[in-house]
Amino acid sequence: MKMHSYWLDTATPSGDHTETPIPREVDVAVVGAGFTGLSTAYHAAKAGLSVAVLEANTVVWGASGRNGGMVTNGLGMGFRDAVARYGEAKAKEYIDLYNDAVDLIEQLVVENDLDVDFERRGKLILASKESHFEGVRKTSEALRRLAGHDTEVLDREQIRAEVGSSAFFGGFTETRSAAVHVAKFGHALAALAIREGASIHENAEVTDLRRIGSGTTHELVTTRGTIRAGKVVVGTSGYTGRPFGWLQRRVVPVGSFITVTEPLPKDLAHELLPNRRVATDTFNLLHYFRLTPDDRLLFGGRARFALSDPASDRKSGEILVAARDAIYPQLRDVTTEYMWGGLVDISMDRMVHAGERNGLFYSMAYSGHGVQMATYMGKVMADVVAGRPEANPWRDLKNPWIPGYFGNPWLHLRAGGTWYGLKDRMS
Numbered sequence: 224m225k226m227h228s229y230w231l232d233t234a235t236p237s238g239d240h241t242e243t244p245i246p247r248e249v250d251v252a253v254v255g256a257g258f259t260g261l262s263t264a265y266h267a268a269k270a271g272l273s274v275a276v277l278e279a280n281t282v283v284w285g286a287s288g289r290n291g292g293m294v295t296n297g298l299g300m301g302f303r304d305a306v307a308r309y310g311e312a313k314a315k316e317y318i319d320l321y322n323d324a325v326d327l328i329e330q331l332v333v334e335n336d337l338d339v340d341f342e343r344r345g346k347l348i349l350a351s352k353e354s355h356f357e358g359v360r361k362t363s364e365a366l367r368r369l370a371g372h373d374t375e376v377l378d379r380e381q382i383r384a385e386v387g388s389s390a391f392f393g394g395f396t397e398t399r400s401a402a403v404h405v406a407k408f409g410h411a412l413a414a415l416a417i418r419e420g421a422s423i424h425e426n427a428e429v430t431d432l433r434r435i436g437s438g439t440t441h442e443l444v445t446t447r448g449t450i451r452a453g454k455v456v457v458g459t460s461g462y463t464g465r466p467f468g469w470l471q472r473r474v475v476p477v478g479s480f481i482t483v484t485e486p487l488p489k490d491l492a493h494e495l496l497p498n499r500r501v502a503t504d505t506f507n508l509l510h511y512f513r514l515t516p517d518d519r520l521l522f523g524g525r526a527r528f529a530l531s532d533p534a535s536d537r538k539s540g541e542i543l544v545a546a547r548d549a550i551y552p553q554l555r556d557v558t559t560e561y562m563w564g565g566l567v568d569i570s571m572d573r574m575v576h577a578g579e580r581n582g583l584f585y586s587m588a589y590s591g592h593g594v595q596m597a598t599y600m601g602k603v604m605a606d607v608v609a610g611r612p613e614a615n616p617w618r619d620l621k622n623p624w625i626p627g628y629f630g631n632p633w634l635h636l637r638a639g640g641t642w643y644g645l646k647d648r649m650s
C-alpha cells in the first residue's frame with residue numbers, strides 16, 4: 224500500500240525549487256505553493272509585478288496535491304442554505320463565481336495547452352438514504368430555477384445507470400462540473416508562474432514576519448533567509464499556523480481521506496461511472512468518488528473527524544474501503560493501491576474568506592471546494608494587490624473567529640464527529 228497521494232506519484236514536478244536563491248526584495252511575496260499561491264503568483268507576475276512564492280514543503284504538498292480533483296460548481300455551505308442565509312440574489316451571485324472558477328481552469332488549460340487531464344463531464348449528487356431524496360430534489364430545483372444550473376433529477380432506477388450501483392435512492396446530474404489531475408495542474412501553474420518571471424522557493428517556511436510602518440510592506444523571516452515584500456499574500460489554507468495566528472483562529476483544519484484502486488479493466492470502469500462524472504453522496508460524513516485518467520476508482524471522504532497522519536490515514540482509508548465496497552461490491556477483490564489524507568480548511572460559516580488585515584492579504588477557507596475557487600482567488604488576489612480591492616467578491620463577508628478555537632482542532636473535531644455521525648444515523 225502506498226500511503227501518499229496518487230496524484231503526486233503520477234505527475235512530473237515542475238523542477239527542483241529547493242535551492243532557488245531567495246531575492247532580498249519583491250513586490251509580492253506569496254506564502255504557500257498550493258493553487259491559491261501559485262495562481263496568485265502567475266497572475267501577479269503576468270501583470271508585471273516581481274513575485275516570490277515561499278513554500279514550507281514542496282509545490283502542491285498541501286491540500287492542492289491531495290484532493291479528489293473534482294472541479295465542481297457548488298458552494299461549500301450548500302446552495303439552499305446560502306439562499307436561506309443571504310437571499311436569492313446574493314446566493315446566485317456567490318454560486319455564479321464557482322461557474323466562473325471552473326471556466327477559469329478550462330481557460331488556463333486551453334490557452335496554455337496544459338496536459339493536465341481536464342475533463343468536463345458533469346457531476347452527480349446521490350441520495351444515500353430514502354429520506355435524503357426530497358432534499359436532493361429540492362436542491363436540484365433551486366439550482367435550476369434560481370441559478371440557471373443545468374440539473375436533472377433522476378429516480379432510483381435512472382441513477383443506477385449513472386453509477387452502476389443500487390446503493391442510492393435517486394439523485395441529480397449537473398453538466399458544468401469537471402475533473403482534473405491536480406498535481407499535473409499544480410505543477411503546470413508553477414511552470415506558468417516561472418515563465419512569467421515569478422520565483423518559487425521550496426523548503427522555505429515563513430517563521431516570522433514584521434510589518435514595516437503602517438502600510439503593507441513586510442519583512443518575512445524564512446528557514447532559507449529573509450525577504451522584504453511590498454505586499455504579502457497568505458495562501459496557507461488548512462495548513463495555516465503561527466505566525467498567522469489571527470487567520471489560524473478562523474480556519475479549522477479537518478482531515479479528509481482518499482483511497483485509490485489499481486487500474487480497473489475498461490469494462491469495469493465503464494460499469495461504475497459510464498459517463499465519467501464526479502460523484503458525491505449526501506451523508507454529512509460524505510463520500511466522493513470518480514475515475515482517474517487511468518481508470519482507477521478514487522474514493523474519498525471524511526470517514527471520521529480526525530487529522531491526517533500515517534496512522535489516521537490508514538484507519539480512515541480502511542473505513543473508506545468498506546464504504547466503497549458496500550456501494551460497489553464488484554470491487555471487493557480489487558487491490559487498493561493508495562491511501563492518504565489531507566487537511567480541508569473549514570471556516571465558521573463555510574464561506575471563502577479573503578481580504579486584507581493589518582496590511583496582510585489572504586485568501587482561504589474554501590471548505591472542501593478549493594480546486595477551482597483557490598485557482599480563481601489567485602487571479603482575484605493578483606488584482607487586489609495591484610490596488611483593486613473591489614475585485615474581491617467575498618470582501619463584504621465578516622470573517623468570524625471560531626469560538627474557543629486557538630489552533631488546536633481536536634476538541635472541535637471530536638464534537639463535530641459525534642454530532643454529524645449522529646445526524647447521518649438519524650436521517
Ligand SMILES: Cc1cc2nc3c(=O)[nH]c(=O)nc-3n(C[C@H](O)[C@H](O)[C@H](O)COP(=O)(O)OP(=O)(O)OC[C@H]3O[C@@H](n4cnc5c(N)ncnc54)[C@H](O)[C@@H]3O)c2cc1C
Pocket residue numbers: 254255256257258259260277278279280281283284285286287288289290291292293294295427428429430458459460461462463464465466479480481523564565566567568586587589590591592593594595596597
Ligand atoms: C483530501 C482532500 C480532498 C479534497 N477534495 C476536493 C475536491 O475534490 N474538489 C475541491 O474543489 N476541493 C477539494 N479539496 C479542497 C482543496 O484541495 C483545497 O481547498 C485547496 O487545494 C486549497 O488550496 P490552497 O492553495 O489554498 O492551500 P494548500 O494547497 O493546502 O496549500 C497551502 C500551502 O501552504 C504551505 N504553508 C503553510 N504554512 C506555511 C508557512 N508558514 N510558510 C510557507 N509555507 C506554508 C503548506 O506547506 C501548503 O503547501 C480537498 C481537500 C482535501 C484535503
